[in-house]
Amino acid sequence: xxxxxxxxxxxxxxxxxxxxxxxxxxxxxxxxxxxxxxxxxxxxxxxxxxxxxxxxxxxxxxxxxxxxxxxxxxxxxxxxxxxxxxxxxxxxxxxxxxxxxxxxxxxxxxxxxxxxxxxxxxxxxxxxxxxxxxxxxxxxxxxxxxxxxxxxxxxxxxxxxxxxxxxxxxxxxxxxxxxxxxxxxxxxxxxxxxxxxxxxxxxxxxxxxxxxxxxxxxxxxxx
Amino acid sequence: xxxxxxxxxxxxxxxxxxxxxxxxxxxxxxxxxxxxxxxxxxxxxxxxxxxxxxxxxxxxxxxxxxxxxxxxxxxxxxxxxxxxxxxxxxxxxxxxxxxxxxxxxxxxxxxxxxxxxxxxxxxxxxxxxxxxxxxxxxxxxxxxxxxxxxxxxxxxxxxxxxxxxxxxxxxxxxxxxxxxxxxxxxxxxxxxxxxxxxxxxxxxxxxxxxxxxxxxxxxxxxxxxxxxxxxxxxxxxxxxxxxxxxxxxxxxxxxxxxxxxxxxxxxxxxxxxxxxxxxxxxxxxxxxxxxxxxxxxxxxxxxxxxxxxxxxxxxxxxxxxxxxxxxxxxxxxxxxxxxxxxxxxxxxxxxxxxxxxxxxxxxxxxxxxxxxxxxxxxxxxxxxxxxxxxxxxxxxxxxxxxxxxxxxxxxxxxxxxxxxxxxxxxxxxxxxxxxxxxxxxxxxxxxxxxxxxxxxxxxxxxxxxxxxxxxxxxxxxxxxxxxxxxxxxxxxxxxxxxxxxxxxxxxxxxxxxxxxxxxxxxxxxxxxxxxxxxxxxxxxxxxxxxxxxxxxxxxxxxxxxxxxxxxxxxxxxxxxxxxxxxxxxxxxxxxxxxxx
Numbered sequence: 001x002x003x004x005x006x007x008x009x010x011x012x013x014x015x016x017x018x019x020x021x022x023x024x025x026x027x028x029x030x031x032x033x034x035x036x037x038x039x040x041x042x043x044x045x046x047x048x049x050x051x052x053x054x055x056x057x058x059x060x061x062x063x064x065x066x067x068x069x070x071x072x073x074x075x076x077x078x079x080x081x082x083x084x085x086x087x088x089x090x091x092x093x094x095x096x097x098x099x100x101x102x103x104x105x106x107x108x109x110x111x112x113x114x115x116x117x118x119x120x121x122x123x124x125x126x127x128x129x130x131x132x133x134x135x136x137x138x139x140x141x142x143x144x145x146x147x148x149x150x151x152x153x154x155x156x157x158x159x160x161x162x163x164x165x166x167x168x169x170x171x172x173x174x175x176x177x178x179x180x181x182x183x184x185x186x187x188x189x190x191x192x193x194x195x196x197x198x199x200x201x202x203x204x205x206x207x208x209x210x211x212x213x214x215x216x217x218x219x220x221x222x223x
Numbered sequence: 224x225x226x227x228x229x230x231x232x233x234x235x236x237x238x239x240x241x242x243x244x245x246x247x248x249x250x251x252x253x254x255x256x257x258x259x260x261x262x263x264x265x266x267x268x269x270x271x272x273x274x275x276x277x278x279x280x281x282x283x284x285x286x287x288x289x290x291x292x293x294x295x296x297x298x299x300x301x302x303x304x305x306x307x308x309x310x311x312x313x314x315x316x317x318x319x320x321x322x323x324x325x326x327x328x329x330x331x332x333x334x335x336x337x338x339x340x341x342x343x344x345x346x347x348x349x350x351x352x353x354x355x356x357x358x359x360x361x362x363x364x365x366x367x368x369x370x371x372x373x374x375x376x377x378x379x380x381x382x383x384x385x386x387x388x389x390x391x392x393x394x395x396x397x398x399x400x401x402x403x404x405x406x407x408x409x410x411x412x413x414x415x416x417x418x419x420x421x422x423x424x425x426x427x428x429x430x431x432x433x434x435x436x437x438x439x440x441x442x443x444x445x446x447x448x449x450x451x452x453x454x455x456x457x458x459x460x461x462x463x464x465x466x467x468x469x470x471x472x473x474x475x476x477x478x479x480x481x482x483x484x485x486x487x488x489x490x491x492x493x494x495x496x497x498x499x500x501x502x503x504x505x506x507x508x509x510x511x512x513x514x515x516x517x518x519x520x521x522x523x524x525x526x527x528x529x530x531x532x533x534x535x536x537x538x539x540x541x542x543x544x545x546x547x548x549x550x551x552x553x554x555x556x557x558x559x560x561x562x563x564x565x566x567x568x569x570x571x572x573x574x575x576x577x578x579x580x581x582x583x584x585x586x587x588x589x590x591x592x593x594x595x596x597x598x599x600x601x602x603x604x605x606x607x608x609x610x611x612x613x614x615x616x617x618x619x620x621x622x623x624x625x626x627x628x629x630x631x632x633x634x635x636x637x638x639x640x641x642x643x644x645x646x647x648x649x650x651x652x653x654x655x656x657x658x659x660x661x662x663x664x665x666x667x668x669x670x671x672x673x674x675x676x677x678x679x680x681x682x683x684x685x686x687x688x689x690x691x692x693x694x695x696x697x698x699x700x701x702x703x704x705x706x707x708x709x710x711x712x713x714x715x716x717x718x719x720x721x722x723x724x725x726x727x728x729x730x731x732x733x734x735x736x737x738x739x740x741x742x743x744x745x746x747x748x749x750x751x752x753x754x755x756x757x758x759x760x761x762x763x764x765x766x767x768x769x770x771x772x773x774x775x776x777x778x779x780x781x782x783x784x785x786x787x788x789x790x791x792x793x794x795x796x797x798x799x800x801x802x803x804x805x806x807x808x809x810x811x812x813x814x815x816x817x818x819x
Binding site for chain 1: 256257260261262263264265331335413599712713715716717787788792794795796803805806807809810811812813814815818
C-alpha cells in the first residue's frame, strides 16, 4: 500500500485546472455537421476540375505549362516531348564539331583535357601520314573519350579549345542509362550530336594549312 | 438441361466475367485519371504505341464503313412495311446525328490545324456550338416531319433515309481518312495503355511470401478476396428476358414446347409485349435466377471479409493484422445497416428477387424516387462494405502502411486490387438494379417506346424484340459504368474517417436511421393501400412524371456535355518572374530537344 501506483502519463492529472486559453472549436454549422451538403459541394468542385481538365487534354487545349503556370488547368510538362526553354548558353552534353569533309575539327592539342578540372577527357593523338599537307601543323584524335559521369559541365574545355572543336550547345542532358560504361562517350557518338540549330559545324571559319587565310606558320617561313 | 441451355449459361457467365474483369481494369485507369485531372496533373500516360498513318486511316475508315454497311443491309434484303416503320425514325435521326457530329469534328480540327480547301475555310468561320444547336433543331424538325409521312410512303422514305445515312457515313469516313497526314501517330488511349503495361509488369514481378507467414493462407487470401466479388454478379439481371421461338412445325397445340435445340438460337422472336406469349423458350439475361435474390448478394458480400482477414493474419506483419482486423470489424458492423436499409425497398417492390424489382421500377418509378433516403443509407453502407474511401481504414496508408496487403506483391497484390475494383463494379450493378431501374429505361417497354403519363399517351414507337433486348443490356452496362464513375469520384473528394468515427457512424447513425426508414416506409405503404383510387391514380401519374424527369435529365445532360465540350477556352498569360519573362521571350514550352 505504501507504493503508489504510477499515474498514467497519457492522462491529465485529476482535479487540476488546464492552463491556458481554450482553443475555439471550428465553426460547426448544421450543414457541416450533416455532412451531405458539404459532400455535394466537394463533389461539384472535384467534378468541375475533372471535366474541365479532361476536356482540355482530350481536345489539346491545355495551357502552356511554362507561360500559364498560374492559370487553372493541367500544368504538367510531358518531359521528352515538351521541354522548358533552355537559356541560349545552357551547357549540355558535348559534341565534336566537324570540318567541311566530315572529319572532326579537333587537332588533338590536348588543351581541353589539360583544362578539364574533372579529368574526364582522354585523347589519343595521331599523326597525319607523310605527305599530307596537315602533317607537322596539326594532329588528329585517334580516340576522343569523355566520361559524362565525371564531367561537371563547367565548360572549361570549350573555352580552352583553340579551334572551336568541342562545344556544349547540344541542349541535351546526360540520359539516364542503366550501366556505367554507357556514359563513356566515344568520338563517333560525340561527332554524331548536332548543335541546337541542328548543324554539325560551327559558324567560325576554318583555314586549312596552306590556305591564304591560315594564321599559323607555313613550311616556307622560318621560325 | 439441354446442351443449348448449357451453352447459353456459359455464354452468360462469360459475358459477366469479361465485363467485370475488363471494366475493373478500366476502373483502375479511371481512378488514376480522375486523381490526376482533379489535381491538375497529367497522370500516368507514358505508355505509347506509335501507329503508322496507314493503320490510322484504316481505324478511321473501318467503323463508319461497317455502320454504313449495316444501314444498307435492310435495303438489300427488302423492306417490309412494319420493318420500315421501325427503321425510318432511327435512320433519319442517325443521319442527322452523323451530319452534325462530323461537321463539328471537322470544324474543330480545321480550327486547330488550318483549312485545306475553300469549303473548310468556310467551315472555319462557323462557331462549332451553332452547328450543334442546328443539329438539335434538325433532330426536332425530322421528328416532327416523320409523323406526317403517309402510310404508303413509309417504305420508300425508309429506303431513302437508309441510303442517306450510309452515304453520310461513307463520306465522313473517307474524308477523315484523307485528312490523316503521313507519319506516325502516338496512341496512348488517354493513359489506358499505361494501366495495361502496369498489369503486365505485375504478372512478372517477384512473388514475395514472408518467411514466417502462413504460405497456404497467404496464397489463398487473394483468391478469397476476388471470388465473392465475381460471383455476386450472378443474380443480377443484365437485360430483358429473351425469347427464342421453337420450330413452328414441331409446336403442337396444348402440348409443352419441344426441347431447346441449336436451330432455335436463330429464331429470336420478332415481337414481344405484355399481351404476347413466347412460343418457345425464355432465356433470362442473368446467370442464375435464384429465388433468394438479394439474400444471396448479402451472403456473398459478407464472405468478402474472409479474404481480407486471412491476408492480414497470414502475412506475419502487425500492420497487416491491424488492417485485417479493421476490415473484419468494419464489414461485420456495416452488414447490419446495409441489410436493414434495404427492407423498406423490399417492402415497396414486394419481392426479394432482382428481376421483379427491375420490372416494378420499369412499371412505376425508379427506386431513387421511391426510397431516396434508403439510397443514401445503402450507398454509405456499400462504400464501407467495399472498403472504399471514405471508409478505407483497412488500408489506411497514413496509419498502417497499406493494411492487410502490406506483404503482398506481384499478381497476388494485383488480385486484391482487381477484387476491389470488381467489388466496385458489382456494388454499382447492385445500386443500379435496386435504385436506378436496372436494365429498364424510362418509357421503354418490352414492345417498344411508349411515352405515357397515366393514361394519356404522348408518343408510341414499336420496336422488335431483339433491339429492345440489346438496348436494355446496353442500358444496364452503361448505367453500371456511370455509377462506378460516380463512386470513384467519392475517393477523390472525401477524406478518410477516423476509425472511431466510422464505428460511431455505423452503429449510432446508420442503423437507427435505417430502422426508422423501414418503419416510415411500412406506415406509408399501409396508408397508400388503404387510400382510395384517386390517390393510386395520382401516384401512377407521379411515377410516370419521374420517368419523364429521368429522360429529360438524360437529354439535358447530353446537351450540356456537348455544349461544354465545344465551349472555347480563354486564357490569360501570367508573366510574373524573370524566369517566366525569359520563357515568354523564348516562346513558351518547346516541342523538341533541339528547340529547347
